[in-house]
Amino acid sequence: MDTEFVTKAADRLHVHLNGQESIYGLSGSRIHFATQHDGTPCVLKTTSLRDDGRAGQRELTFYRDIASQVPVHTPDLLGVYEESDAIAMLLSFHGAAEPATSWNRTSWHALATDLAHLHRTVLPEATGWEKDDAERFRPLRAPDIAMIEDFWRDDLGLALDAIVDSRDALEREILQAGTCFLHGDCHTDNILREPDGLVWIDWQSTRIGNPAMELGFLSARVTPSGVEVPEWFLRSYCKERQIEPERMRQLVIAAELSIFVFEWPPYTVFDTPEGTLHVRRRTQYLAEQWLDMVSAT
Numbered sequence: 001m002d003t004e005f006v007t008k009a010a011d012r013l014h015v016h017l018n019g020q021e022s023i024y025g026l027s028g029s030r031i032h033f034a035t036q037h038d039g040t041p042c043v044l045k046t047t048s049l050r051d052d053g054r055a056g057q058r059e060l061t062f063y064r065d066i067a068s069q070v071p072v073h074t075p076d077l078l079g080v081y082e083e084s085d086a087i088a089m090l091l092s093f094h095g096a097a098e099p100a101t102s103w104n105r106t107s108w109h110a111l112a113t114d115l116a117h118l119h120r121t122v123l124p125e126a127t128g129w130e131k132d133d134a135e136r137f138r139p140l141r142a143p144d145i146a147m148i149e150d151f152w153r154d155d156l157g158l159a160l161d162a163i164v165d166s167r168d169a170l171e172r173e174i175l176q177a178g179t180c181f182l183h184g185d186c187h188t189d190n191i192l193r194e195p196d197g198l199v200w201i202d203w204q205s206t207r208i209g210n211p212a213m214e215l216g217f218l219s220a221r222v223t224p225s226g227v228e229v230p231e232w233f234l235r236s237y238c239k240e241r242q243i244e245p246e247r248m249r250q251l252v253i254a255a256e257l258s259i260f261v262f263e264w265p266p267y268t269v270f271d272t273p274e275g276t277l278h279v280r281r282r283t284q285y286l287a288e289q290w291l292d293m294v295s296a297t
Ligand SMILES: Nc1ncnc2c1ncn2[C@@H]1O[C@H](COP(=O)(O)OP(=O)(O)O)[C@@H](O)[C@H]1O
Pocket: 023, 024, 025, 026, 027, 028, 029, 030, 031, 043, 045, 075, 091, 092, 093, 094, 095, 096, 097, 189, 190, 192, 201, 202, 203, 204
């Protein structure tokens, strides 16, 4: 994203850039901290449309058409500036993201409740929001065996063969969770905590998809920090969605295991050695749970 675009967007949207260092996201977006005329803080999120234009357009469509229909708090869309190859969205500011290590019981409980409400959202038909979720299963359907072997063999030993061989069963199990409206990138850096509740940001991947994958991803993403999603979290979530927690627990184990074994290795470059150790331990635990489940059927 060139500086010229950012300066122009700030100018057109009548905000003053704070000069504070911007945040580069993994998605290729950038967050710039800014101030409105009356001194109210805001953020300018700029996304290039060159790499994956759909992500930027999707998030803008979410804020324009869907945000008012979802039962969770989101930033307000205060303005938009678009050029042919980039989008700038002006959003209300909601404080700094705090690391998962500082999350307390109240925040986890709010997340369980919010996520259940989000997953219960029924969007009016014909919104064009039914993005094909099949992409999500590609790593399971066409696994990169060499990569998996290299990364997991020492930790998982013979269990690795059993997991790779059971991937049809893994997919069938995960699919039992059905589909619903998802945030699509549900991890603690995308959820800001304010005194009266959570504010959900970063809607670039929102879609209709598999809720066990959303829950498995939440747990996988927090693992390198050494934090675990509290053991009661899923019960609170299921109570709110009025579904059976023990069955859902199994589906989420299948989802998280599949994320770690089949998708995670290339992303370990973002983890510290200690973080990777947490991932390896967690995956060993999930593998045992899954293979017990398979042998019980
Ligand atoms: N409205 C906002 N208020 C406060 N901080 C924000 C806001 N939007 C983004 N941020 C900060 O910028 C980071 C990256 O923004 P995000 O929308 O998640 O972009 P990306 O798609 O690159 O992950 C967030 O994790 C958060 O720290």
